[in-house]
Amino acid sequence: MASLSKDGPNGWRVLFVCPDTGKRRTVRLGPGAKKDAETVRNMVQRLVASKRLGTPLDSHVVGWLSRIGDDLHGRLAKAGLVEPRHTATLAELLDDFFENRPDVKPGTRVVWKQTADNLREWFGPDCRLADIAREDAEEFRAYLIGRKLAPTTIGKRLKYARQFFNRGIEWGWIQENPFANVRYKAGDPAERRRYVTVQETQRLIDAAPDWVWRTIIALARFGGLRCPSEVLSLQWQDVDLPAGRMVVRSPKTEGRPGGGRRVVPIFARLRPYLEEAWEMAAEGQTHVIPEDRYLPAAHGPAGWINANLRTTFQKILRRAGLEPWPRLFHNLRASCETDLAAEFPIATVCQWIGNTVAIAARHYVQATDADFQRAVSADRQAVRSEANVAQKKSGTESGTVTARNRPQRAEAGQGGGRVKPFGASVCEDMRKNAYQTSRPGGIRTPDPGIMSPLL
Numbered sequence: 001m002a003s004l005s006k007d008g009p010n011g012w013r014v015l016f017v018c019p020d021t022g023k024r025r026t027v028r029l030g031p032g033a034k035k036d037a038e039t040v041r042n043m044v045q046r047l048v049a050s051k052r053l054g055t056p057l058d059s060h061v062v063g064w065l066s067r068i069g070d071d072l073h074g075r076l077a078k079a080g081l082v083e084p085r086h087t088a089t090l091a092e093l094l095d096d097f098f099e100n101r102p103d104v105k106p107g108t109r110v111v112w113k114q115t116a117d118n119l120r121e122w123f124g125p126d127c128r129l130a131d132i133a134r135e136d137a138e139e140f141r142a143y144l145i146g147r148k149l150a151p152t153t154i155g156k157r158l159k160y161a162r163q164f165f166n167r168g169i170e171w172g173w174i175q176e177n178p179f180a181n182v183r184y185k186a187g188d189p190a191e192r193r194r195y196v197t198v199q200e201t202q203r204l205i206d207a208a209p210d211w212v213w214r215t216i217i218a219l220a221r222f223g224g225l226r227c228p229s230e231v232l233s234l235q236w237q238d239v240d241l242p243a244g245r246m247v248v249r250s251p252k253t254e255g256r257p258g259g260g261r262r263v264v265p266i267f268a269r270l271r272p273y274l275e276e277a278w279e280m281a282a283e284g285q286t287h288v289i290p291e292d293r294y295l296p297a298a299h300g301p302a303g304w305i306n307a308n309l310r311t312t313f314q315k316i317l318r319r320a321g322l323e324p325w326p327r328l329f330h331n332l333r334a335s336c337e338t339d340l341a342a343e344f345p346i347a348t349v350c351q352w353i354g355n356t357v358a359i360a361a362r363h364y365v366q367a368t369d370a371d372f373q374r375a376v377s378a379d380r381q382a383v384r385s386e387a388n389v390a391q392k393k394s395g396t397e398s399g400t401v402t403a404r405n406r407p408q409r410a411e412a413g414q415g416g417g418r419v420k421p422f423g424a425s426v427c428e429d430m431r432k433n434a435y436q437t438s439r440p441g442g443i444r445t446p447d448p449g450i451m452s453p454l455l
Contacts, residue, residue: 066175091125106303151187194325218273
């Protein structure tokens with residue numbers, strides 16, 4: 001149990017028995033309101049009970065400890081109720097985070113560093129982690145928005161910030177993550193989609209400076225390979241032209257179970273360019289794209305970003321008379337998956353492309369004009385088929401009624417013959433007389449009144 005008593009004219013103190021030593025200890029609070037002092041007394045009582053029973057602190061106490069100042073926290077630590085607070089700074093957290101993740105790829109390290117630089121710029125490198133609250137995290141979000149970054153970029157940088165501060169919790173440097181519920185709605189991926197038609201791709205290939213770039217474009221658009229990582233990593237030992245298949249090794253997914261390689265068909269549109277690349281390959285060349293051309297730059301600190309294929313590709317776009325589109329190489333690959341999804345089951349296509357059905361639906365497969373026209377044509381054909389079925393059904397029903405009435409007519413006649421309506425014999429005699437009587441020359445125009453079928 002913990003008790004509260006006066007300490008001088010305006011001060012307060014909390015008295016309790018230390019569960020470790022059994023001795024009476026005191027936490028002096030100094031001047032303040034009695035209500036605040038009672039709150040401290042209640043928390044001290046719960047801390048004592050937790051130490052005596054060996055149970056973890058509940059979330060309410062943990063939250064309170066993370067919010068109190070260093071002075072009060074230091075007094076609680078001196079009394080043996082809590083561990084001394086580690087006054088880690090933002091710079092320490094970020095530096096230690098990067099040092100403890102040597103396993104990440106250079107491209108991931110680049111985007112992490114962008115978020116780390118934003119955090120240092122906004123909070124300052126010497127800012128104490130304990131001083132960053134939820135409100136400060138929300139202000140950081142507003143700072144990112146003010147920089148006119150894309151919604152998806154803002155969402156990712158807030159995600160990385162949460163990841164950094166979660167590591168601080170694991171290390172015991174902070175009790176709560178101020179970025180835990182600070183998010184930003186990602187943008188619509190459809191806004192950055194662009195279907196690249198086969199005709200446009202042919203214009204790009206025609207404008208390419210050499211066979212190397214023709215192969216790069218074909219592998220991305222007609223093979224669905226990630227560019228530059230999978231395109232530059234493709235080796236001749238993994239390409240089986242006679243069997244029509246190739247093994248694609250993916251640097252992006254090599255750390256995932258079973259995600260480092262996949263078998264992809266050599267599609268009909270891709271084959272001519274691989275055959276040309278085989279004919280042009282130098283003696284001893286191991287990679288489809290010559291390994292001494294772009295691959296060395298990709299092994300630098302920034303990884304595949306240093307390959308710098310984008311600059312040359314933009315020149316090819318201008319030479320082909322095409323306007324650049326967002327995510328240049330991604331949309332080539334996405335267009336390939338869109339074409340394949342129109343012909344093969346989507347699960348099979350995803351195995352060839354190397355993604356999941358959910359990712360394909362959100363970021364890759366697009367509705368094209370050809371899909372729209374095919375849907376309209378199919379709808380018209382369905383309407384015509386339904387009309388034909390209805391017409392046949394109507395004719396069948398009419399024939400059934402006629403067949404049903406025929407026996408009734410036969411029964412009403414004499415000798416089983418057909419019964420003529422009243423006056424029918426008179427009309428027939430008039431028609432016969434009209435044809436038998438003729439003028440000199442054998443020509444007679446029958447009277448229309450007599451010849452009328454209504455008679």
